[in-house]
Amino acid sequence: MVAGRGSVWLLVVVIVGAGCFERCGAQLPIPARTDGFVWGTSPAPAWGGAVVVEAFFDPVCPDSRDAWPPLQKAAQHYGAARVAVVVHLFPLPYHSNAFIACRSIHTVNKINASAVYPLLEKFFKYQEGYYNQPTYTKSRATVVDEITNNLVAPIIGEANLAAYKSGFNDSQSDQATRISFKYGCARGVTGTPYFFVNGMPLGDSGSPVDYNKWISTLDPLVGKM
Structure with missing residues (x-):
């Protein structure tokens, strides 16, 4: 009887594993633009022309919050011509409001791209109010x-709130946030900051x-440019 149960469990594992393999092998959605937000004035990371630092952040993750100031300071030390920074949003599933926060940033990007980093930093500053426990009883x-x-x-600004609310509730902001998460998973990201x-x-x-x-990480790379 024990052997029989073992055979059944083995069959279940094989079936589940096969299903996972099939899903993993499926084509992930290809976004219309490369995922991520370039920090600073450069319109796009200078691939091949600068050292590119990619950071995966969750807006309501305390480690992401603490990781941003030193990275920002280092990027300012070298300048955008030598070090380009791209932030990817990665909503962690165990942070209840992470998807909402990331979707908010994607929506704001459609209205005013220059507002992305001010909003991200706003989330970092007030994120404790959106942790799981403080919002547990809230809808x-x-x-x-x-x-x-x-x-x-x-x-x-108040004048853009109607456009924001409309954009937040449309399928594009939802899809953009999902793609950000899937992009991180495809890169092997398991937590934040990464x-x-x-x-x-x-x-x-x-x-x-x-x-x-x-x-100490960037100096040798910048020196070889």
């Missing part, structure tokens, strides 16, 4: 309204990297 609609009124409105330098994963990913570590 999704209530959380969305609070984010709209308390975080988004001061960034984009960093790539010139396409290679940084060993310190998963926790904030301090300024001195960034300098």
Whole structure:
């Protein structure tokens, strides 16, 4: 009887594994534009012309919040011509409001791309109010309204709120946020913050990297340009 149960479980594992393999082998949706938001004034990362740092952040992740200032400081030290920074949004499934936060940023990007980083930093500053516990008894609609009124409105202005609300509820912002998550998964991202330098994963990913570590990592690469 024990052997019979073992055979049944083995069959279940094989079937589930085969299903997962088939899904993993399916073509992921190809976005109309490359995922991520370039920091600074450069319209696009200078691939091949600068050291490219890619950071995967969750707007309501405390480690992402702590990781941004030292990376920003390091990027300012070198300048956009030598170090380009691209932030990818990665809504962690165990942060209840992460998808809403990321969708908000994608929506704002459609209205005013220059407002993306101010809104991301606004989320970082006030993220504790959107952790799981403080919002446990609140409905999704209530959380969305609070984010709209308390975080988004001061960034984009009252005149753009109607466009924001419309964009937040359309399929494009939903799809863009899903693609961001799938893009991170396709790159092997398992948590935030997660960093790539010139396409290679940084060993310190998963926790904030301090300024001195960034300098010691980037200096040899910038020196070879």
